[in-house]
Amino acid sequence: MRLFNLFGKKNEKQPPKESGQKNAAEEREIYSGMRVEVTDQSDNMLFVAKLQGLRGDQAELHQYSESAIDREEEEPLPVKIRGYNDHNRKAVYMEGVITPKPQNIWSVAELNVCKVGNDRAFFRLETNLEASATMFTGLEMGEKPCRLLNISVGGARITSERRYHEGDKFLLKVKLLEDRPESAMYSQVVRVLEREDGKTEYGCRFLELTEEDQERITQNIFAAQRQKMGRG
Numbered sequence: 001m002r003l004f005n006l007f008g009k010k011n012e013k014q015p016p017k018e019s020g021q022k023n024a025a026e027e028r029e030i031y032s033g034m035r036v037e038v039t040d041q042s043d044n045m046l047f048v049a050k051l052q053g054l055r056g057d058q059a060e061l062h063q064y065s066e067s068a069i070d071r072e073e074e075e076p077l078p079v080k081i082r083g084y085n086d087h088n089r090k091a092v093y094m095e096g097v098i099t100p101k102p103q104n105i106w107s108v109a110e111l112n113v114c115k116v117g118n119d120r121a122f123f124r125l126e127t128n129l130e131a132s133a134t135m136f137t138g139l140e141m142g143e144k145p146c147r148l149l150n151i152s153v154g155g156a157r158i159t160s161e162r163r164y165h166e167g168d169k170f171l172l173k174v175k176l177l178e179d180r181p182e183s184a185m186y187s188q189v190v191r192v193l194e195r196e197d198g199k200t201e202y203g204c205r206f207l208e209l210t211e212e213d214q215e216r217i218t219q220n221i222f223a224a225q226r227q228k229m230g231r232g
Contacts, residue, residue: 029085029092029116030054035153035214036061036083038098038106040069043080045225048218049106051083061098061106064215074099076109084154091117124152125221131174133160133187148174153218155205156187164189164202172204176220177227183220185209 034051038061046069049061061081069077081094096111127148134143146160156172164170172187191203209217 029090029113030083030094030111031085032059034083034085034092035218036081036094039080039082041078041080045222046079048222051081051108054111057096057109057111059096059108059111060101061108063104063106064218081108081111085116093117124150124157125225126150127176127224129174129176131158131172133158133162133164133170133172135168135170146172148172149201151176151217151221153206153214153221155190155203156185157193157201157203159199159201163200164192166190166192169207176224180220180223183217185213185217 030051032052032054035048036051037048038046040046047061047063049063051059052062053060076097076099078095078097081096083092083094084090085092092113093115094111094113096108098106098108101107127150129148131146131148132143133146135141140162144160144162146158146162149157149159151157151174158172166189168189170187171184173182173184175182185206186208187204188207189202190205193201193203195201206217
């Protein structure tokens with residue numbers, strides 16, 4: 001899909017865009033430092049990375065999750081790349097062709113923005129795990145059990161016998177994998193979902209995550225997904 005079809009009608013009087021150039025709208029959507037997920041053409045997760053060194057339609061992917069593909073393969077691989085624009089708070093869908101470089105880096109060529117949307121930023125891992133939520137203020141202080149229904153880099157959905165309200169904050173703790181340390185995320189309830197069976201679910205976002213926190217959560221989610229699919 002050509003970029004001018006995404007961001008407005010083409011002006012026939014304008015000269016064609018030179019190869020490697022990006023229009024202003026595309027430059028606002030993607031940038032160096034963007035966190036991205038890379039999948040194959042069948043939407044199978046390959047790895048998670050940070051987009052770096054953006055130059056025209058070329059860039060690098062600095063991988064920080066485990067990889068589901070063999071890096072010994074030198075053939076260029078067409079992929080889908082999904083990122084999140086922290087400035088505009090929108091998901092950005094891209095396509096490109098990747099080849100491996102040393103030190104868990106991939107080069108990207110033919111990078112192209114396909115769609116920009118308001119949907120969720122990142123892949124969510126569906127779970128049904130025991131977890132706990134600890135509130136530090138108010139009458140409901142203390143740790144209470146809950147269940148983790150899904151999790152992404154930016155947030156989670158839980159259900160609990162305890163009643164929460166939008167804006168409530170707590171420390172969410174869960175063990176995504178038996179052989180890895182427990183994850184702990186400071187969280188805030190952003191939506192309350194009443195189910196038909198009488199149970200209540202809570203959509204939460206993670207607060208005050210450092211870059212190291214985000215990478216650790218991403219690695220754990222990716223490893224748990226691979227284990228769930230029988231790849232681990």
